[in-house]
Each structure stands twice: as structure tokens, then as C-alpha cells.
Amino acid sequence: MRHLLKPDDFTVQELNALFDLAADIEKNPEKYARVCEGKKLASCFYEPSTRTRLSTETAMLNLGGKTLGFSDADSSSAKKGESVADTIRVISCFADIAAIRHPKEGAAMVAALNSSIPVINCGDGGHQHPTQTLTDLMTIRSTLGRLSNFTVGLCGDLKFGRTVHSLINALARYEGINFVFISPPELQVPDYITDMLDDRNIRYDIYINMEDVIARLDILYMTRVQRERFFNEEEYIRLKDFYILDAEKMKKAKNNMYVLHPLPRVNEISVEVDKDPRAAYFRQVQYGVYVRMALIMTLLGVKAP
Ligand code: CP
Numbered sequence: 498m499r500h501l502l503k504p505d506d507f508t509v510q511e512l513n514a515l516f517d518l519a520a521d522i523e524k525n526p527e528k529y530a531r532v533c534e535g536k537k538l539a540s541c542f543y544e545p546s547t548r549t550r551l552s553t554e555t556a557m558l559n560l561g562g563k564t565l566g567f568s569d570a571d572s573s574s575a576k577k578g579e580s581v582a583d584t585i586r587v588i589s590c591f592a593d594i595a596a597i598r599h600p601k602e603g604a605a606m607v608a609a610l611n612s613s614i615p616v617i618n619c620g621d622g623g624h625q626h627p628t629q630t631l632t633d634l635m636t637i638r639s640t641l642g643r644l645s646n647f648t649v650g651l652c653g654d655l656k657f658g659r660t661v662h663s664l665i666n667a668l669a670r671y672e673g674i675n676f677v678f679i680s681p682p683e684l685q686v687p688d689y690i691t692d693m694l695d696d697r698n699i700r701y702d703i704y705i706n707m708e709d710v711i712a713r714l715d716i717l718y719m720t721r722v723q724r725e726r727f728f729n730e731e732e733y734i735r736l737k738d739f740y741i742l743d744a745e746k747m748k749k750a751k752n753n754m755y756v757l758h759p760l761p762r763v764n765e766i767s768v769e770v771d772k773d774p775r776a777a778y779f780r781q782v783q784y785g786v787y788v789r790m791a792l793i794m795t796l797l798g799v800k801a802p
Contacts, residue, residue, distance in 0.1 A: 520787070532799050
């Protein structure tokens with residue numbers, strides 16, 4: 498039995514196979530409309546979500562399966578003190594696969610250790626968000642046409658943003674990726690990530706000002722400042738509008754630089770950028786459904802028809 502707890506639970510070859518399957522699903526959705534008939538997905542969301550929960554549930558419905566679950570810890574027996582370990586044992590009696598989001602780092606790992614069904618980590622605290630990473634990689638592959646030899650700028654809250662941590666880990670395994678970290682000093686990428694890049698001799702540059710580097714980028718990955726992970730509201734308010742990508746800044750970027758964002762957006766991308774053909778963040782949401790369909794099939798051992 499396999500789980501997805503972090504992006505490197507899959508080898509690069511396995512990821513490529515997953516993206517090939519997702520691309521075929523995009524082209525021939527009707528071929529896959531019944532492959533999970535009779536299967537059930539439980540979504541156990543202890544933290545708010547729009548995209549990840551609904552995208553994962555849509556993925557199962559598109560495959561002909563069914564869904565059940567909770568979208569709020571307070572409407573589950575967590576409110577009465579039930580542990581994640583006990584909850585997943587119970588969910589294993591109801592469903593064939595579980596998707597879990599939890600505010601505590603390592604919660605998905607605890608679930609997997611106590612589960613008799615595959616577990617998908619849909620975000621654990623500030624740690625990892627691997628299905629977002631699959632979505633991001635699929636979007637880069639589809640827009641840029643490759644997953645190697647490009648310069649990616651990651652901008653915003655690189656300290657608390659779990660999508661950033663997962664994406665750097667995943668991209669570090671591909672050839673010729675240059676990382677550019679753009680953040681205020683207070684929100685820099687954690688040392689354990691830069692240590693990993695140093696160990697592998699992977700190049701990265703650190704900038705505070707986006708305009709100093711935007712012209713070099715092939716991908717600009719914007720992120721919001723993660724209010725829910727701050728201990729101090731005043732600090733959040735001071736930093737929340739540090740970066741705002743607008744049409745003026747986009748003029749300095751390459752014609753084929755794509756803008757990604759895991760969403761939700763708060764204020765960091767001006768809505769005027771939405772109509773720029775280089776804005777790929779809503780296409781990214783659609784790719785997330787195809788890649789989660791491919792992931793559910795893979796974890797359940799369902800073959801393409
Ligand atoms: N990208 C993402 O995780 O969005 P949600 O919080 O809406 O699931």
C-alpha cells in the first residue's frame with residue numbers, strides 16, 4: 498500500500514508517468530469516467546480549504562467514485578478529543594482512500610502509520626503540501642513544456658509557505674533548475690531547505706526586491722503571507738503587502754515567463770494581471786484536478802483503460 502506524504506515519495510520516473518496519465522485524462526476524460534466505480538474517497542479536513550478539498554473530491558467523482566468526509570474539525574469527533582490515529586482507523590472501515598489536511602506538521606504521517614487505506618497528505622501545518630506540488634509541476638510542464646533547465650523565482654512567504662517547501666524539494670531532483678528566493682528577511686526560506694540545496698550543489702540566489710530579478714525568470718511562483726501561522730498580528734500586517742505583482746512589474750518580465758500561485762490570493766497579485774496570457778494560476782487549478790485523478794488511480798492501483 499502506498500501513501501503520498503511528501504513529493505519525494507514518488508521517484509522522478511513515477512512522477513513523469515503520473516503526469517503522462519494526467520495529460521491523457523485531460524485529453525480523454527470520458528475514457529476514465531468509470532474507472533473508480535464502487536470506490537470511496539474520505540476527505541478529512543481539519544483546516545479550511547477551497548481548492549484542495551473540492552479538487553480532490555471532484556477528481557474522485559470524475560473517476561466514477563463517491564466521496565464522504567468532513568470539512569471542519571469542529572464537526573468531527575476531533576472536537577471531543579479523538580486522535581488522528583483513531584480517526585483514520587475508523588475512516589479505514591468506511592473508505593478506500595483518505596485525503597487529510599491538518600494544522601499540525603506530521604499529522605498525515607501519523608495517519609498513514611495507523612491506516613489500512615492509502616493516505617494523501619493535503620497539507621500538514623507549515624511542512625508539506627504534496628498534491629499542490631504535483632499540480633505545480635504539471636502546470637510548469639504544460640505551460641513551459643519542460644521540467645528541467647529553467648529559472649524559478651519563489652516570492653512572498655517562503656518561511657511558512659508549505660507549498661514552497663514541497664515545490665523546492667521536488668524541483669531539486671530535476672536537471673538545471675536555478676532557484677531565486679524573493680522574500681523579506683523575516684520570511685526567508687528555512688535553513689533546512691538551503692542546507693539541502695547546498696549539499697546537492699544546486700544554485701540559488703536570494704533577493705528582497707522583485708524588480709531586481711523578474712527579467713531573469715521563466716516561472717514566477719507567487720505566494721500569500723500565511724496569516725494563520727504568525728504568532729504576532731502586527732508583524733503580519735507589516736509584511737502582508739510587501740509584494741504586489743502588477744501590470745507595470747509584468748512589463749519587465751520575459752514574454753514567456755509564467756506566473757503561478759497556489760491560491761488563495763489575498764493582495765499579492767493585482768487583478769489586472771489576470772488577463773495577461775502569462776497568468777497561469779487559474780489554469781493551475783484545472784491541472785490540479787487531472788493530476789489528482791491520476792494520483793487516486795495510482796494509489797488505488799487502478800490501471801488506465
Ligand atoms: N492551494 C490550496 O491549498 O488552496 P486551499 O487552501 O483552498 O485548499
